[in-house]
Amino acid sequence: MDKKKIALFAGGALFGSAGIKLLSSKDAKKVYTYATAAVLRVKECIMTTATTVQENCMDILADAKEINEKRDEEDEIVEDCSEDFKDDDSDSLEDEETL
Secondary structure, rough: OHHHHHHHHHHHHHHHHHHHHHHHHHHHHHHHHHHHHHHHHHHHHHHHHHHHHHHHHHHHHHHHHHHHHHHHHHHHHHHHHHHHHHHHHHHHHHHHHOO
16 A cells, blocks of 8 residues: 555656646747737737627617607607696686586
């Protein structure tokens, strides 16, 4: 059992040393550089898209607010007209009763 543990430890140390050499080699560094450059390009593309989407959302929000304001103005006009109509009806009814 002790030999197995020692062998695992020695294998891990050997693999770790080889891994460190592999990860710090010039070829690995080149791979890291290209991968980082690709990530930066993707990030720029995503940020551009996010900015475009955000601008579109702001335009949509502004248009929606404008639509609601127009609708509220139209509702106020209709309510004013209906109140005037109600007032005219009540006046004519009172006139008929006095006759």
